[in-house]
Amino acid sequence: MFVLKKEKSIVTVSNDSFAWLLQIGMYVIGAILITQKSLFFAELIAITQAAGTITTPIFWFSNTLADIYSSKEIRQEMMEFLQSEDSQKREDFHSVIDKVEMKNVTFLMENKREIGPNSFILEKGNTYAMIGKNGSGKSTIYAALMLANNKYRGEILINGKNIQHLKKEGYFSQISAVTQNIKLYNGSVIDNITGFSSDVNEEKLRKIKKLFINEQDDFFSKEISSLSGGQKQMVSIARALYKDASFLIMDEPFSALDKVMEEVVLDYLLKIDDKIVLLSLHHYDQLVLDRFNDVVIIGERL
Structure with missing residues (x-):
């Protein structure tokens, strides 16, 4: 599948930014809870690592959507081309044109x-x-x-x-x-x-x-x-x-x-x-x- 790089790069930057913000936010909230003795440091580490099990499928899904969206124009032209082809009535042709x-x-x-x-x-x-x-x-x-x-x-x-x-x-x-x-x-x-x-x-x-x-x-x-x-x-x-x-x-x-x-x-x-x-x-x-x-x-x- 053809995939245009512009949309892919936008999604990649968005995913990376979201991941950083999530990590920073969790550490800030965790630090506050630790000072209040409502959370232990080891628990905070465990929570941040577990967050990856949630964000990974989200990032994968967003990248997949980007692939589909960025190739929309080319896929549409390919589908129109294939749908217009009456394959039963036409002859295969792969010869060099002389x-x-x-x-x-x-x-x-x-x-x-x-x-x-x-x-x-x-x-x-x-x-x-x-x-x-x-x-x-x-x-x-x-x-x-x-x-x-x-x-x-x-x-x-x-x-x-x-x-x-x-x-x-x-x-x-x-x-x-x-x-x-x-x-x-x-x-x-x-x-x-x-x-x-x-x-x-x-x-x-x-x-x-x-x-x-x-x-x-x-x-x-x-x-x-x-x-x-x-x-x-x-x-x-x-x-x-x-x-x-x-x-x-x-x-x-x-x-x-x-x-x-x-x-x-x-x-x-x-x-x-x-x-x-x-x-x-x-x-x-x-x-x-x-x-x-x-x-x-x-x-x-x-």
Whole structure:
């Protein structure tokens, strides 16, 4: 279970403070009773030691409640994900993604407008820029690849298998994603990058940390709530890279970054040669597009 450290630390401090106050209070009252000859010193020692049999289960219970409360947000998302999965109708999928194919896909929008048809092939070892005018369907395609939109005609194939026939947990284990709506969790920068894992790949983390050229070492211990929009986007990108899945998809990942950071991240991404890398771009020039292995144009040619 993921447990956020902020709530745990509050409970720990509260428990320790309560324990100290209880001990001090018992000794003060005991001292008064001893002076009045209503209590012997040996009895006071015995009483204070016996108090532990009462406080221990109380502290254990409060720590358990803290674990449950602090993981509420993540558990809720996990439950929604599992409850939406029809495990009887979907196929297990844990293979490295070598090929993604969109075959004559037309999306059905709420206003009865249709977007498409779109057809393209993405293959392992290549980087792709996806471009198109506003409203052309870039984010809609991204949502379909994230299993968040199944309102379309045509087929999306993953290693030749229909994406809608795959179990979500297996498919999601093979993709790393960056969305426009950045979703981070209460905790430190390093916790969010590593998914609050206690088993951290230090070598992988060391390489990813080099992307944060404007930050000091103490940046990674900062709370997420203290970061700027650009810093949060960098953490989101770093989290996707740390996951190291075989299909990396990013929907306008540079929107909150300055030109220097955009170039640093883009240079890193374009050197990846063992995955499928797909970037949806809004602002670009031909020099940038020429650095990709291929360009996927959505809608009318620009």
